[in-house]
Amino acid sequence: MNQIIFGSIALSVIHALIPSHWLPFVTIGKAQGWGLGQILRTTLLAGAAHTLSTTIFGLLASFAGFQLAENQHIIAQRVVPLLLLVLGIWFIMQHLRGDEHRHIDEKIVKGKSYKQLVFSLVTVMFLSPCFEISAYFLSAGTMGWMSVATIIIIYNILTIAGMLVMVALANHGINRLKVHWLNHNEQLITGLTLCCLAIFNFFIEL
Template sequence: MTPSDLQQPVLLSLLGVGFATAFLHAALPTHWLPFVLVGRGQRWTLPQVLGAVAASGLAHIATTAVVGGLIVAAGLVMDRWVSGVLPWVSAGLLILFGAFYLGRAVLRAPIMAGGPSLALSEPTVSHAAAFWGLVVMMAVSPGEVLLPIYLSQATEGPLVLAALTLAFAAGTVLGMTLFTVLARAGWSVLRLERWARYEGVVLGLALILIGLLVLLRPH
């Protein structure tokens, strides 16, 4: 199936959900705080920091797409053996991930109560080592919260999955860039960490809702 086979509103809704989910996921401190700290430690300019953010975000989505492709392939094979099971599996994973993020956001203790020190110091590694360290850090941790969305669209064809990957990339890079810029502009790191608590609630509820929509969609 190609994007033209889907109704345009359905495709736009799918891409919007993918973009919003990736953007919310990028609000997690692991997606912007290292760039703030490393950038200050290396005394990088804003363009240097944002270059690392963009490269790392794209690497993050690239590995997510590879893992997602493998999951989709496995899901399609499984669906041939057990007819109709794929939507139930993807919906179940979405709901489980949503419950996990929601529960963690509600139950976890405040993070970094004192806030990390952002004092400037002399760079301890080369700029290239710092840059590639950030890229590798994001590349080896695919966005697990995005994987069930790939699985939920497994039967829609490679072009739809490619469009979804582009939406993930746009949301991730934009979110990482926004929160990194806000932190560098003087926003309290502690305040952003507090907002990350609500991000977990919103993301959890959104994933549960998507899972329910997958279950209710005619198959």
């Protein structure tokens, strides 16, 4: 269980820090003349929608894990590292191909009122779940629903809180917050993180 908790914390923090999850809210908010409160509320709603859809997908993975509970050790020590490694390689390949990991196209602001824009942002984020955490949902499912609930709490709280913190920091110094390198390499960072977690889960049993 400690492996799952550690991995979920690491992925949730990385997930929250990558610019595609928070920078659009700052740039859109600035362009629309929103105050920090409006930007944070929008980020909270959109972030909650994003983590909700990811959690729904994770619950499906957890249900599969629940059905395979008798193979818990194999899933934890073999299947989960393999899934993490495959996902990690996929993200690295996306980076090498030059594909951007983008949830929000900032062109959606055109001709929309505040409520329409918030609805659009929430919808877009809900329809673009992230699957990096799904391997840990699968593993947690083999241990029971309390373990699944733990992953849900960790993932949702850390992801949304991280997005809000980054938005607040960027809002106070968007020109001083150097995000270009991070924005350009976020898929590489995610991929390397997943590969490291795969190795950690394969060789270390906590």
